[in-house]
Amino acid sequence: MNAAVLRSWLRLFTVQAAWNYERMLGVGAARASEPRLRRLPGGPRGERFRAALARAAGYFNAHPYLVGLAVGALARAEHDGVTEDQVRRLRGALIGPLGSLGDRLIWAGALPALVAVGLVVAGMASPVVGAVTFFVAYNLVHLTLRTWGLAAGWRQGTGVARALTAAGLRAGLRVAGPVAGIAVGVALPVATDWIVADLGMGPRLGVGVVAALGIVLLRWVAPILGGLRFGLAAAFAALLLGWVWP
């Protein structure tokens, strides 16, 4: 890994730092692209560098772990001298797939699945072992994806769509949903049982009743409420009940 690639890779870890409603990840993506664009003919004071950086800072959105794929591919396209129009089209074409792929693979797959594993280990062994298990396992996936993305993007350039159909990604997409579903399903009773281990049978039944009410409310009655607001409302009701009926 040369210095420019290393700087680009490190900057990917702060790609969302300037997230905004105007250009979303554009500023962060430009910051991550900059080390590689500096080597364009004319150098960092040249017209090609400035034009490429301006394009890199435009509206862009994707899953943060997969931005490297776009950063690598777009930097390579600039180096290969493809037209401005082609770069813009490539950029636009990557937004949807990189967002959707990352959301399905990570936010709805690896993250909940490995959190669930961490919860089960915490409940059955110790919270420290559970937290460490989750942290190490998750970051193996996370760092592999970031590193692979940047390298694959640069390697493929305008043909980056080939990288999106890599066998590993396709296999990951196939298993991510089911594995997350099973893992979270196992973790819910195990973690809840661990948390309320000190309570008697009556309060435990109460936990089950509140959980069932929560599912009905959040799934069918008022899904717009969201978990946090439901939790705060439930706490308020419990506090009120506790004061009225101590």
Next chain:
Amino acid sequence: MTLEMVWLVAWSTLVGLDLVSVAQVMIARPIVAGTVAGLIVGDPLAGGLVGAALELFALEVLPVGGARIPDYGQGAVAAAVTAAGAPRALGLGLAILVGLAVAYLAEVGIQSVRRANTRDVRRHQDELDRGDGRTIAALHCRGLVRDAVRAAVVAVAGLAIAGAASRWPPVSVGGAVLLTVVLVGAGAGVGATGAVQLTGRGLKLGWVVLGLVGGVAVVVLR
């Protein structure tokens, strides 16, 4: 300010930054944030328990695009401080409530940072369109600083709320148990709803049901 408080503020600030702006190595997950905060205050079990409880709430969050994201990680740090040293069934509910309140506070803060970043970007449209590297670096840096300040403010506010809740608990003993029952139940309900959202409807829901059957079997057979 004690050394322990300095560590807690530093840890909570890092957790807040990890949520969106820096690294996203998931120290912001409540199970990690709460357990480490528990280690700092000398009660890793309490930290792990509140972390696990808030993790049930966090399972519902899909941080896509510009979604509103409660920071359950910073909430877990404050919750761990509240729960440390207290009897489990009595301290847990109040600690989860503190965690939820701090998570909400952080969510509001994230929206403010995003709006400030947007105003900053709008003010520098011309430089961005010219490909000015210095402007891009400055915008990026200011975004980082804004989020660091937000995370630090939430960290200090969270610890203040935790301190107040531990010193002047707003509930009786019976009320504390009721709060624990209600909030752990709410968390389980939110987590189950999140699991359904993750997998989708119809036959796909079978994976969650399969997991639930396995999880209940583990609980019964332990």
